[in-house]
Amino acid sequence: MTEEREHPIDDLAAYSLGSLEAPEARHVERHLATCTACGTLLRQYQTVVGTLPLGLDPVGPPPEAWPAIRRNVQERRHPTHGRIKLLAGWRRVMWPAISALAASLLIWNIVLQLELTRRPPGPEVEALARRPGRLVILTGTGTPGASGRLLVAIDGHHGHLAVAGLKQLPSHRTYQLWFIRPGLPTVTGGSFAVDAHGRAWATITVPVPLDDTREIEITEEPSPGTIAPTGKPLLAAKAWR
Amino acid sequence: MPDSRPRQMRAWANDNPTGPADIDLLRQVQLGDESGLEGLYARYGGLIFTLALRIVGDPELAREVLQDTFLRCWDRADTYDAERGRVAGWLMSIARHRAIDLLRGRPHQARLREQKELTAVVSATIPSGGAESFTMRQTVASALRGLPAPQRQVIELAYYSGLTQTEIASELGLPLGTVKSRTREALERLRTVLWPVIEQPQEAPKDRD
Numbered sequence: 001m002t003e004e005r006e007h008p009i010d011d012l013a014a015y016s017l018g019s020l021e022a023p024e025a026r027h028v029e030r031h032l033a034t035c036t037a038c039g040t041l042l043r044q045y046q047t048v049v050g051t052l053p054l055g056l057d058p059v060g061p062p063p064e065a066w067p068a069i070r071r072n073v074q075e076r077r078h079p080t081h082g083r084i085k086l087l088a089g090w091r092r093v094m095w096p097a098i099s100a101l102a103a104s105l106l107i108w109n110i111v112l113q114l115e116l117t118r119r120p121p122g123p124e125v126e127a128l129a130r131r132p133g134r135l136v137i138l139t140g141t142g143t144p145g146a147s148g149r150l151l152v153a154i155d156g157h158h159g160h161l162a163v164a165g166l167k168q169l170p171s172h173r174t175y176q177l178w179f180i181r182p183g184l185p186t187v188t189g190g191s192f193a194v195d196a197h198g199r200a201w202a203t204i205t206v207p208v209p210l211d212d213t214r215e216i217e218i219t220e221e222p223s224p225g226t227i228a229p230t231g232k233p234l235l236a237a238k239a240w241r
Numbered sequence: 242m243p244d245s246r247p248r249q250m251r252a253w254a255n256d257n258p259t260g261p262a263d264i265d266l267l268r269q270v271q272l273g274d275e276s277g278l279e280g281l282y283a284r285y286g287g288l289i290f291t292l293a294l295r296i297v298g299d300p301e302l303a304r305e306v307l308q309d310t311f312l313r314c315w316d317r318a319d320t321y322d323a324e325r326g327r328v329a330g331w332l333m334s335i336a337r338h339r340a341i342d343l344l345r346g347r348p349h350q351a352r353l354r355e356q357k358e359l360t361a362v363v364s365a366t367i368p369s370g371g372a373e374s375f376t377m378r379q380t381v382a383s384a385l386r387g388l389p390a391p392q393r394q395v396i397e398l399a400y401y402s403g404l405t406q407t408e409i410a411s412e413l414g415l416p417l418g419t420v421k422s423r424t425r426e427a428l429e430r431l432r433t434v435l436w437p438v439i440e441q442p443q444e445a446p447k448d449r450d
Contacts, residue, residue: 013425019399050330053292055381061290
């Protein structure tokens with residue numbers, strides 16, 4: 001076996017100049033990973049290559065170059081200062097913000113409880129509302145202003161749906177809840193009607209695990225319901241906890 | 242034992258007795274101290290601008306390369322690996338890659354034409370260099386001049402024009418193997434002349450890059 005075949009010496013020289021095509025460079029790098037002698041030779045080549053600019057006739061850099069570099073360096077420092085200021089600002093507003101968030105959660109909970117008490121749901125629903133396994137917020141994609149909350153029991157198989165802001169439908173039409181899964185048939189969780197105020201409180205089934213569900217939708221369908229959604233989404237949720 | 246190397250070579254070898262070592266300046270940069278960057282600029286700014294101008298052939302572009310090189314040094318000083326070469330070589334490598342990147346979008350024939358035109362311009366406008374760098378420059382220039390013309394040609398095409406060996410073979414109408422052999426022979430000659438000067442004597446402190 002020749003030395004060149006054993007050690008890629010020609011390629012090593014070209015590699016030190018950055019003059020190899022990518023596949024050849026990878027071949028050299030694989031060899032360098034196991035060959036100390038070539039690693040030493042490469043370092044010497046690279047050091048020699050690094051001195052090549054000294055062989056050029058010197059040209060002085062323009063006088064404005066260093067001030068421009070310094071200005072850029074100082075500008076790069078500012079984001080750090082900005083972050084520090086932001087942090088200090090956040091510390092000032094942190095407790096008011098946390099207090100406001102806590103108040104919002106309290107108010108939201110009261111509203112939810114009031115919503116629940118407008119119906120006679122019974123002890124099972126009250127318990128579910130106080131401690132749902134999962135809570136899904138649906139927002140009005142096709143009906144601005146409409147909203148819904150899906151309270152899924154800890155067992156993950158049933159729950160209750162509170163809806164507001166949907167229009168009352170004629171008797172031959174109904175609203176239907178859908179669980180949409182990627183690559184699998186969409187399944188329904190039940191159908192329901194809303195009252196004259198546009199509100200509904202319905203017991204629903206959760207036929208598939210929420211974690212396998214990509215989106216939850218409510219559509220308007222022919223009564224008593226269909227096997228697949230045909231209407232446009234009126235309420236939808238794409239994320240839940 | 243006193244260091245008998247030329248001053249510029251000592252600086253290149255990161256053993257500059259008149260100021261902090263390059264690696265110490267780089268450590269200052271790593272700590273966010275601008276004076277470290279300023280020290281490296283004072284030491285290598287001219288060389289980097291010279292290199293960039295030789296590659297890109299335009300003073301404005303060369304200035305851009307110079308600035309990018311030192312800003313990259315500032316931003317990425319932590320990525321410097323002493324095992325892979327000296328600080329000066331690292332800076333030259335950044336500058337060369339940046340300059341060649343600027344040329345990459347253009348056909349290499351156009352690059353060569355521009356650089357041929359530049360040679361005369363630069364020779365006519367170069368200010369004189371500092372006395373301290375004169376000896377080292379002479380050593381390297383002499384080593385390059387000592388190369389047979391075909392070997393010098395492949396080195397210049399690879400280093401300053403950023404051409405791959407395949408592109409050089411195409412440019413010169415030579416077999417790829419011939420180009421690679423010439424490249425290796427040229428680097429071997431340069432190594433034979435320059436490496437002993439760079440590395441001897443070896444009394445530089447080991448912890449200084």
